[in-house]
Amino acid sequence: MAIGKSVNRIDAIAKVTGRAEYTEDLYKPGMLVARYFRSSIAHGRVKNIDVEKAKVLEGVEAVFTFKDVPENKFATAGHPFSIDPDHQDVADRLLLTRDIRFMGDEIAIVVAQDEIIASKALQLIEISYDEYTPLILPEDILKKDARQIHKGSSNIVGEHQYSTRDLQVISGDVDDALEKADYVVEGNFETVMVQHCHLENHIAYAYMDDLDRIVIVSSTQIPHIVRRIVSEALNMPLSRVRVIKPFIGGGFGNKQDVVLEPMVAFLTLKLDGRAVQINLSREECMTGTRNRHPFHINVKTGVMKDGTMVARKMDAISITGGYASHGHAIAAAGGSKQSSLYPRMATKFHARTLYANIPVAGAMRAYGSPQVIYALECATEDAARKINMDSVEFRLKNIARQDDINLLSGKKILSCGLADCLLKGKAFMDWDKKKKEYEKCKSGPIRKGLGVACLSYTSGTYPVCVEIAGARISLNQDGTVHVMVGATEIGQGSDTIVAQMAAETLGLAYEHVRVVQTQDTDVSPFDTGAYASRQAYVVSNAVFRAAADLKKKILDHAGLMTGKKARDLNIINGKIVDTHTNAFLMDMKTLAIDSFYHKERGCQLTADVSHKTTTNAPVFGCTFVDITVDIPLCKIKINKIINVHDSGIILNPVQAGGQVHGGVFMGIGAALSEELMINPATGYIYNNNLLDYKFPTFMDLPQIHHDFVETFEPTSGYGNKSLGEPPVISPPPAIRNALLDATGVSINSLPISPHKLFTAFKKNGLMVSKGDADV
Amino acid sequence: MTTFREITFSINGRPRTLYIDMRKSLLEVLRQDLGLTGAKQGCGVGECGACSVLVDEVLVDSCIYLAIWADNKNIRTIEGEAKNGKLSRVQQAYVDEGAVQCGFCTPGFIMATTSFTQKCTGEKITEDEIRKSHAGNLCRCTGYQNILKAVEKSIHPDKE
Amino acid sequence: MFDLKKHMKANSIDHAIALLLENPDARLIAGGTDVLIKLRNGKPGFSELVDIHSLEELNFIQQDEKNNILIGSGVVFTDIIQSDIIKKHIPMLCDAVQSIGGPQIRNIATIGGNNCNGVTSADSASTLFALNAVLEIRGKGTTRQVPVSDFYLGPGKVDLKKGEILTTFKITPENYQGYFGYFYKYAMRNAMDIATIGCAVSLKTKKHIIEDYRIAYGVAGPVPMRCPKTEKSVINRKVSKSLLDEISQTIETDVSPRTSWRATKDFRMNIIKELSKRATKEALLRAGEEV
Numbered sequence A: 001m002a003i004g005k006s007v008n009r010i011d012a013i014a015k016v017t018g019r020a021e022y023t024e025d026l027y028k029p030g031m032l033v034a035r036y037f038r039s040s041i042a043h044g045r046v047k048n049i050d051v052e053k054a055k056v057l058e059g060v061e062a063v064f065t066f067k068d069v070p071e072n073k074f075a076t077a078g079h080p081f082s083i084d085p086d087h088q089d090v091a092d093r094l095l096l097t098r099d100i101r102f103m104g105d106e107i108a109i110v111v112a113q114d115e116i117i118a119s120k121a122l123q124l125i126e127i128s129y130d131e132y133t134p135l136i137l138p139e140d141i142l143k144k145d146a147r148q149i150h151k152g153s154s155n156i157v158g159e160h161q162y163s164t165r166d167l168q169v170i171s172g173d174v175d176d177a178l179e180k181a182d183y184v185v186e187g188n189f190e191t192v193m194v195q196h197c198h199l200e201n202h203i204a205y206a207y208m209d210d211l212d213r214i215v216i217v218s219s220t221q222i223p224h225i226v227r228r229i230v231s232e233a234l235n236m237p238l239s240r241v242r243v244i245k246p247f248i249g250g251g252f253g254n255k256q257d258v259v260l261e262p263m264v265a266f267l268t269l270k271l272d273g274r275a276v277q278i279n280l281s282r283e284e285c286m287t288g289t290r291n292r293h294p295f296h297i298n299v300k301t302g303v304m305k306d307g308t309m310v311a312r313k314m315d316a317i318s319i320t321g322g323y324a325s326h327g328h329a330i331a332a333a334g335g336s337k338q339s340s341l342y343p344r345m346a347t348k349f350h351a352r353t354l355y356a357n358i359p360v361a362g363a364m365r366a367y368g369s370p371q372v373i374y375a376l377e378c379a380t381e382d383a384a385r386k387i388n389m390d391s392v393e394f395r396l397k398n399i400a401r402q403d404d405i406n407l408l409s410g411k412k413i414l415s416c417g418l419a420d421c422l423l424k425g426k427a428f429m430d431w432d433k434k435k436k437e438y439e440k441c442k443s444g445p446i447r448k449g450l451g452v453a454c455l456s457y458t459s460g461t462y463p464v465c466v467e468i469a470g471a472r473i474s475l476n477q478d479g480t481v482h483v484m485v486g487a488t489e490i491g492q493g494s495d496t497i498v499a500q501m502a503a504e505t506l507g508l509a510y511e512h513v514r515v516v517q518t519q520d521t522d523v524s525p526f527d528t529g530a531y532a533s534r535q536a537y538v539v540s541n542a543v544f545r546a547a548a549d550l551k552k553k554i555l556d557h558a559g560l561m562t563g564k565k566a567r568d569l570n571i572i573n574g575k576i577v578d579t580h581t582n583a584f585l586m587d588m589k590t591l592a593i594d595s596f597y598h599k600e601r602g603c604q605l606t607a608d609v610s611h612k613t614t615t616n617a618p619v620f621g622c623t624f625v626d627i628t629v630d631i632p633l634c635k636i637k638i639n640k641i642i643n644v645h646d647s648g649i650i651l652n653p654v655q656a657g658g659q660v661h662g663g664v665f666m667g668i669g670a671a672l673s674e675e676l677m678i679n680p681a682t683g684y685i686y687n688n689n690l691l692d693y694k695f696p697t698f699m700d701l702p703q704i705h706h707d708f709v710e711t712f713e714p715t716s717g718y719g720n721k722s723l724g725e726p727p728v729i730s731p732p733p734a735i736r737n738a739l740l741d742a743t744g745v746s747i748n749s750l751p752i753s754p755h756k757l758f759t760a761f762k763k764n765g766l767m768v769s770k771g772d773a774d775v
Numbered sequence B: 001m002t003t004f005r006e007i008t009f010s011i012n013g014r015p016r017t018l019y020i021d022m023r024k025s026l027l028e029v030l031r032q033d034l035g036l037t038g039a040k041q042g043c044g045v046g047e048c049g050a051c052s053v054l055v056d057e058v059l060v061d062s063c064i065y066l067a068i069w070a071d072n073k074n075i076r077t078i079e080g081e082a083k084n085g086k087l088s089r090v091q092q093a094y095v096d097e098g099a100v101q102c103g104f105c106t107p108g109f110i111m112a113t114t115s116f117t118q119k120c121t122g123e124k125i126t127e128d129e130i131r132k133s134h135a136g137n138l139c140r141c142t143g144y145q146n147i148l149k150a151v152e153k154s155i156h157p158d159k160e
Numbered sequence C: 001m002f003d004l005k006k007h008m009k010a011n012s013i014d015h016a017i018a019l020l021l022e023n024p025d026a027r028l029i030a031g032g033t034d035v036l037i038k039l040r041n042g043k044p045g046f047s048e049l050v051d052i053h054s055l056e057e058l059n060f061i062q063q064d065e066k067n068n069i070l071i072g073s074g075v076v077f078t079d080i081i082q083s084d085i086i087k088k089h090i091p092m093l094c095d096a097v098q099s100i101g102g103p104q105i106r107n108i109a110t111i112g113g114n115n116c117n118g119v120t121s122a123d124s125a126s127t128l129f130a131l132n133a134v135l136e137i138r139g140k141g142t143t144r145q146v147p148v149s150d151f152y153l154g155p156g157k158v159d160l161k162k163g164e165i166l167t168t169f170k171i172t173p174e175n176y177q178g179y180f181g182y183f184y185k186y187a188m189r190n191a192m193d194i195a196t197i198g199c200a201v202s203l204k205t206k207k208h209i210i211e212d213y214r215i216a217y218g219v220a221g222p223v224p225m226r227c228p229k230t231e232k233s234v235i236n237r238k239v240s241k242s243l244l245d246e247i248s249q250t251i252e253t254d255v256s257p258r259t260s261w262r263a264t265k266d267f268r269m270n271i272i273k274e275l276s277k278r279a280t281k282e283a284l285l286r287a288g289e290e291v
Helices: A012-016 A052-056 A115-123 A174-180 A223-233 A261-270 A282-288 A329-335 A337-341 A369-386 A391-398 A418-429 A431-441 A494-506 A535-562 A588-597 A653-672 A731-743 A754-763 B026-033 B089-096 B106-120 B127-133 B145-155 C013-022 C035-040 C077-082 C084-089 C091-098 C111-116 C125-130 C228-234 C241-253 C265-286
Strands: A032-038 A044-050 A060-065 A106-112 A126-131 A156-163 A183-190 A203-208 A214-218 A241-245 A276-279 A295-303 A309-321 A346-355 A446-457 A468-475 A481-485 A513-515 A569-572 A575-578 A584-587 A606-612 A619-630 A635-646 A704-708 B004-011 B014-021 B052-055 B058-061 B074-076 C006-009 C027-029 C048-051 C061-063 C069-072 C134-139 C142-147 C152-154 C165-171 C180-186 C197-206 C209-218
Touching (some): A012 B106, A060 A115, A174 A295, A174 A309, A174 A346, A183 A369, A214 A223, A223 A261, A309 A329, A309 A369, A329 A337, A337 A369, A337 A446, A369 A391, A369 A731, A391 A418, A391 A446, A418 A431, A418 A446, A418 A635, A431 A446, A446 A731, A468 A535, A468 A588, A481 A494, A481 A535, A535 A575, A535 A588, A584 A588, A619 A731, A653 B145, B014 B026, B058 B106, B127 B145, C027 C035, C069 C084, C077 C084, C091 C180, C091 C197, C111 C125, C125 C197, C180 C265, C241 C265
Parallel strands (some): A635 A704, B004 B074
Antiparallel strands (some): A032 A106, A044 A126, A060 A106, A183 A295, A203 A214, A468 A606, B004 B014, B052 B074, C197 C209
């Protein structure tokens, strides 16, 4: 049995030996290097561009500008294709642009023999612009006479709302409920641009292996979607594009977008099939790919004296930057979480997504939920404090329970362990005792506090998008199996749990299952890729069916070989046994050799399943945090932090723990230090490098604790639900709530950096300059 | 003036003489001239540590180390750590403790741990010392938690 | 690849000086942690290099017969941290260089390079200011000694003429014997970061009276600086809690932090004041005083 065991990652040895090959490791001798010529302004239009000097530089193979690319706008978001034209992504991008929409926009591209020549060629390009005032703040973007960043858009990419009244799932209009509430608590919350910072930058190369076939090797989360979008961008039949995904050095959503692939494909087409690579620098990767949408959210919460929340009304603005990318889908996904986390109250969520002259936002771990849940868990805290109720008790009263109806989907919540998560976290923190102990730590320069926040997330994208997964399993001559899936391993460990699933259902040892790591759209089963924490959930339904099918074929063949009925046989620990007598009949290798080489019976035993999942299991969790605030130094120190998750059955506890640690770490970064800092007048990004973008180092983190409440989710193959993204969601509001607990100061914008603490402490009279020498 | 120079050095215990472009970093020579692609480039400016290797047993970022400086030196990279089909103690600890996710930072981290544990195996080491000795390596996947455990296990191989 | 046009390896200090004079556009490279990054970023003026990387002549930490502590400009930070001489006599310099970058950077970056960049955030600089370090600079047939405070001429500008090399940092016994010091780096992260403010305090006490007091800062002005008004006001005063408060008030008159995208002037001033107290307190504790 492999499910629930902490088997080692299937690719761990390849990775610790340095033998795992990533895109840059698959270097082709003589490969050309392409580098973008990027805009030095945030908003404008190219008046003139002269690339003649660059073209004649020795070692330059070609220079292309916006004049040379197809006038064929395409959408870059890594969503499955939607048959419904109203649900398709916004196609607002060209391969190169004359209209400048953010600083670093791609105007031209140089192809050269090496990177030094390419850099020199870039310096030889002469350009002049018509410059417009950058539109960065919502109030400027939405002004009636504001310039339209994309013609005809009014600078709004999307807008939607949902309300319990319209959905008619529970009675009551949110405004009525707010009116009837004992108290209404209101807050405005802000989040900023943060960046994925996967250690492997965006990289792709392309070449042609035939007159009309393009091969793209790319660090992508979504090989099959890349294939479709490249074919759309270049007007080529999809079957003539082949995408290969080697090992990936992290993605976190940033590689759920088609960023470099259409360009490398275009370049190899133009250069007679020669191999061309784009390998973004860290600096380019941080501003020229995607980041997390900044949000501005207003939340009104209606609360009764007994601790019942009765109404929540939210109004959100999401900023997508220069191009739509995932567009309004982020705000829509984020807004939906209120209805699964607090399903028993009148709710209204309204959101708009705006263009702005800032770097482009796209998908990032938890897709809109970190922004929305940050706001609503801060608001929940404020509501609890309004009626003087304990933060945990208040949440226990209001959170989702099993058999509640998710307001938005109308579906019953089949598994929900959130209350137990809260109780486990509370016990771990010794909450009541610490609360009391910290009552003495609310004055002076050093203060202490506790915070909590909850989260809810989904397992995949259904019913917004199709959820399709493929699995193909074949028996090898030596009695092991190879599994091919379309689910994309990007570091999160999906290949490992796929092997565990296959081993579990086939009755084989985990070590006897090999998952083909490299994906190749010519041969890999169709799956839309790694995003939405969908893979373990969605692929489980495909792997389970394929493994069950193969098992049946194996037992049928064993029946042929032994003359016994297949239904009387089973596979136990890789051996065929008679279930009546428990007698060992043969090992898997004997069976496999027979199936391959017996001259009359058998065949290569394989199973191939493509399966659509039409459910979506909500997951839950919470963060508890204990902090010390050094007021004069404006620093928060985390003494203790834990995330507790209900993600259904935990398939691999150690690897699952790793997902939680990574999410909490990213959440702590977003809470305290991470921000792409922008000059509000020019749109210039100050800190697009790993020195100035402050993601925590080894020395900036406490021990990260985690725990699970295992529920059984009946809609998935192995009782499991999603886990990859959720851990990032709740640390920021928990930390903000702990700061409020410690100091009485609410900081309603992220990150809670020393600078922000300084301003807030000063405003609240906490910065006394004398008498704190005791620290 | 040609930019090529001859250098001789030992790579994972074996001597090599190469005719290299002096403009290259050690990382580029390892990856492009020797096909040793285990060390990765994550930033190119010494901020992430993914390119860490040992030069005469000293941990360096090979992306900001001129290849010509490697002349007459002993270079150790991730490729030389597993021997005779067996992982090094540090590598095994990373596997066992679940310290590997996307794997891009892993070779650099393992070289940092290898450098660190060579100095302190069996000694009493604090968590702070472990954190400090690995602060030049960034990881975006693990929150460093299981890496911490792997380093502890590398120092005290017998402790389970 | 680095866009390197000319690389000249120097076999000795004299050879390096000769190469610098023969190649007026050339610059020195030692550890390379700053020069190679500038070269990579395409900054002009770095494509011809005179290479003093691991030049043995510049790699020494020693105490001479007069008890001067001499540190070669080519010494890497890790060697300073591990030096018994430094650990014993000027542990605050260990504090300071421990705070730099991460292990890989400390293994290769040199104390000479850190100071020749002429930046106010150089983590070793404020400590060297507090120690009244003297820099020995060699030219063709010349040797001159410059106090570290005179070496820094302005942002990115140091007192080095064509064909000159900084060779040695000298700390005389009257500047370390009997002194206790502390270095406090305030940054956004605990590693791999640039100081928002760096503060070095070095002091001497006798019978709870502060006999000498030096406080130096990085990033409190365009170059690293000492705080003469505060120092004067503290010398000969009795150790007390209120003195710490007083220091944090007076210090404002000595420093001139500025606003940049990294931090505002007000924020930096707050940290300057707070660190003056904390670093002084730690130094007093090391001196065996109670505060």
